[in-house]
Amino acid sequence: MSSFNKILEASAKHPPAEGVKYQYGTAGFRMKADVLDSVVFRCGLVASLRSRSLGGKTIGVMITASHNPPVDNGVKLVDPTGEMLIASWEAYATEMANAKTDQELVELYKALAAKNRIDLSTPTHVVFARDTRASGSRLAACLNDALVACEAGITDYKILTTPQLHYIVRCINTKGTDEEYGEPTEKGYYEKLSSAFKLAMKNKKSSGALTVDCANGVGGPKLLELIKYLPPKDESLDIKVVNDNVHNPDSLNVECGADFVKTSQRAPPSSKAGPIDRCCSLDGDADRIVYYFTDKRGVFHLLDGDRIAALAAAFLADLSRQSGLADILKIGVVQTAYANGASTKYIEKDLRLAVRCTPTGVKYLHHEATNFDIGVYFEANGHGTVIFSDYARKNIASHEPKSPAQQDALEILQALTQLINQAVGDALSDMLLVEVVLAHKGWGPEEWLGIYNDLPNRLVRVVVTDRNVFVAEDAERRLVTPKGAQPAIDEAVKKVRQGRSFARASGTEDAVRVYAEAETRAEADDLANKVAAIVKQYG
Numbered sequence: 415m416s417s418f419n420k421i422l423e424a425s426a427k428h429p430p431a432e433g434v435k436y437q438y439g440t441a442g443f444r445m446k447a448d449v450l451d452s453v454v455f456r457c458g459l460v461a462s463l464r465s466r467s468l469g470g471k472t473i474g475v476m477i478t479a480s481h482n483p484p485v486d487n488g489v490k491l492v493d494p495t496g497e498m499l500i501a502s503w504e505a506y507a508t509e510m511a512n513a514k515t516d517q518e519l520v521e522l523y524k525a526l527a528a529k530n531r532i533d534l535s536t537p538t539h540v541v542f543a544r545d546t547r548a549s550g551s552r553l554a555a556c557l558n559d560a561l562v563a564c565e566a567g568i569t570d571y572k573i574l575t576t577p578q579l580h581y582i583v584r585c586i587n588t589k590g591t592d593e594e595y596g597e598p599t600e601k602g603y604y605e606k607l608s609s610a611f612k613l614a615m616k617n618k619k620s621s622g623a624l625t626v627d628c629a630n631g632v633g634g635p636k637l638l639e640l641i642k643y644l645p646p647k648d649e650s651l652d653i654k655v656v657n658d659n660v661h662n663p664d665s666l667n668v669e670c671g672a673d674f675v676k677t678s679q680r681a682p683p684s685s686k687a688g689p690i691d692r693c694c695s696l697d698g699d700a701d702r703i704v705y706y707f708t709d710k711r712g713v714f715h716l717l718d719g720d721r722i723a724a725l726a727a728a729f730l731a732d733l734s735r736q737s738g739l740a741d742i743l744k745i746g747v748v749q750t751a752y753a754n755g756a757s758t759k760y761i762e763k764d765l766r767l768a769v770r771c772t773p774t775g776v777k778y779l780h781h782e783a784t785n786f787d788i789g790v791y792f793e794a795n796g797h798g799t800v801i802f803s804d805y806a807r808k809n810i811a812s813h814e815p816k817s818p819a820q821q822d823a824l825e826i827l828q829a830l831t832q833l834i835n836q837a838v839g840d841a842l843s844d845m846l847l848v849e850v851v852l853a854h855k856g857w858g859p860e861e862w863l864g865i866y867n868d869l870p871n872r873l874v875r876v877v878v879t880d881r882n883v884f885v886a887e888d889a890e891r892r893l894v895t896p897k898g899a900q901p902a903i904d905e906a907v908k909k910v911r912q913g914r915s916f917a918r919a920s921g922t923e924d925a926v927r928v929y930a931e932a933e934t935r936a937e938a939d940d941l942a943n944k945v946a947a948i949v950k951q952y953g
């Protein structure tokens with residue numbers, strides 16, 4: 415049977431859901447799991463084409479979603495180029511997902527192959543994994559059907575975190591080159607992180623225990639595995655793992671996890687951490703992390719992605735100065751408009767580092783960060799990493815230290831290039847990075863909180879008839895349409911001390927998000943409500 419016929423036959427087993435419009439959004443397709451079968455199947459076809467378009471490089475497919483119901487699963491492609499996924503391929507994935515019949519799908523498959531001059535006999539390699547969601551194994555089977563039908567080389571890594579799959583894709587694609595990233599196995603990931611962590615800590619011991627809430631998702635078992643590779647807890651870092659029940663998939667993200675902590679601004683009710691105890695929460699697929707603690711007066715404090723970026727940037731800037739590389743390494747921080755204005759000010763004025771703002775979605779931040787030698791990028795919600803350019807890595811590796819202090823700083827920098835996931839934001843790697851910085855500075859969460867004072871802020875979700883009429887520019891900080899909306903927002907902002915506000919259409923759900931910050935809580939709330947009213951009026 416020809417491969418086209420095989421695709422036709424396999425596709426018939428995965429019919430698209432009636433009346434559903436599919437869109438490869440900010441982070442792949444995310445939907446109710448029961449309408450994802452055909453999409454996951456079709457993502458398999460897209461992945462094989464993409465792999466063939468790059469002469470057989472390995473591409474990854476991750477079955478996961480990082481949002482709560484009504485979105486309960488999703489699928490995203492992990493690109494071999496080091497970018498998340500280039501725009502044209504997102505458009506192809508959307509087109510393929512929306513093909514109405516099996517025949518139409520096969521025609522589209524052929525058309526995309528022709529358009530991109532893809533030789534369909536080129537060998538491919540598609541690797542995939544899923545998190546612990548209940549629907550994951552069914553969806554993985556849909557994906558496998560597609561890969562078999564289009565004669566792709568397949569490796570099923572079963573259950574992994576999203577960043578682990580990114581790690582594996584990078585390892586496979588760089589094997590045997592100058593850029594070799596590591597062993598393309600889960601064990602290789604733990605070995606790389608743990609040995610870099612040991613080197614970066616330089617025998618420092620962090621004070622007190624770190625409580626890690628794993629959202630009852632895949633991060634739990636993977637963190638427990640990672641701990642086996644780390645130095646004994648009394649010598650370095652004592653990690654207490656909580657909310658790691660993956661046997662009840664319904665408990666995922668319920669009253670725990672990074673999203674819960676960030677949006678409700680409180681610790682998971684299950685938390686037994688005491689005052690000033692360091693805590694952090696991962697999200698469901700372990701690509702996001704936020705820290706927090708409760709002070710002696712019982713007040714909760716969030717240390718979000720902006721704080722992690724500021725902490726990491728300050729430490730990296732110190733290390734590059736101490737190692738004698740400050741003049742040649744350009745360090746910068748990339749944020750979105752949701753970053754608290756106080757963090758931007760701290761990084762620009764106190765740290766004297768460049769800050770860039772991009773649209774929402776880590777693929778934009780990641781891309782922008784590649785313009786620096788050391789590019790720190792984080793979304794406020796805790797998704798981010800630090801990327802080192804080839805130039806930076808080579809200089810860090812070859813620089814001749816002129817003193818023992820320079821040597822020390824260089825060794826830590828070198829270890830950080832290995833510890834920090836270069837492919838994507840990674841909660842486990844970011845957690846170890848934060849722990850390294852705090853241990854070297856001798857800081858607890860209070861000192862970290864003290865680096866700047868957040869401006870009070872409010873995020874409001876506004877349901878509108880058609881979010882597509884809200885078109886933004888200037889890294890989503892200003893609305894181009896509907897006409898008249900932006901001047902009205904400007905008027906509202908002008909009346910508020912240290913006011914800043916913007917409205918933009920969400921890339922993941924049918925809504926417009928309004929963000930407002932101001933000098934006081936009352937003003938921030940008031941401004942958010944006023945701007946939300948403007949959005950409703952124009953929506």
Ligand SMILES: CC(=O)N[C@H]1[C@@H](OP(=O)(O)O)O[C@H](CO)[C@@H](O)[C@@H]1O
Pocket residue numbers: 440441480752774775776793795797919920921922923927
């Ligand atoms: C304000 C906010 O948190 N937005 C989130 C959310 O995007 P929206 O386009 O705002 O729906 O989901 C994205 C994907 O997970 C994440 O990258 C982003 O930070």
